[in-house]
Amino acid sequence: MDGRTQLPVIEWIKREYGVDYVDTITEPGPVLILASATDAAALESIKRRLSISVSRHGATRVALVAHADCAGNPADKETQLRQLPLAAATLLTWGLGVQLDLLWLGEDFEVRKIG
Numbered sequence: 001m002d003g004r005t006q007l008p009v010i011e012w013i014k015r016e017y018g019v020d021y022v023d024t025i026t027e028p029g030p031v032l033i034l035a036s037a038t039d040a041a042a043l044e045s046i047k048r049r050l051s052i053s054v055s056r057h058g059a060t061r062v063a064l065v066a067h068a069d070c071a072g073n074p075a076d077k078e079t080q081l082r083q084l085p086l087a088a089a090t091l092l093t094w095g096l097g098v099q100l101d102l103l104w105l106g107e108d109f110e111v112r113k114i115g
Contacts, residue, residue, distance in 0.1 A: 001026040005067050005105050012103075012111040013063060023053040029072025031064060031080060034087030047094055054096050062098045064088055067105035077104070084114055 010022045025046060027033060033042045053059040064087050066073070066080040073080060084102040091100065102114040 001028050001072065002067065002070065004109070005065065008109045009063065009065055009103065009105060009111055017061065023057055023059055025049045025053065027072070029070060031066045031070075031083050031087045032073035032075070034064070034090045035083035036086075037090045043090070050091075050094070050096065054098060060098055061101065062091065062096075063101045063103050064091065065103045065105055065111075068107040077106075080104070081114060 006024060006026075010024070013019065013022050027042065027046060030046065033039055033046065037043060050059075050062065064084060066084055068077065070080070073083070075083070081104065084104075088100050088102060104112045104114055106112065
């Protein structure tokens, strides 16, 4: 949701994967929501929007992005990096058949692939 993060991530994805367009599904603290998997309404909303991206826009790859200074998930970097694989596990249970990338966007606004 944080506007500071969107352009650096979109530009990185376009360069890294040679795509022209990037769908974004924004939410305050999505990594925390997916990792904790306790907010059924938020999970369903993310799943519905991601399903549209996959089924209607042909998305085949998803990037889960954690970032420094996240208002929706104010945890430190180490905690967020531990949350990323948990968030990925939740997303993968949805069976959408996408490839998944885990990304960290630091205070320098540089994207780093995790794992």
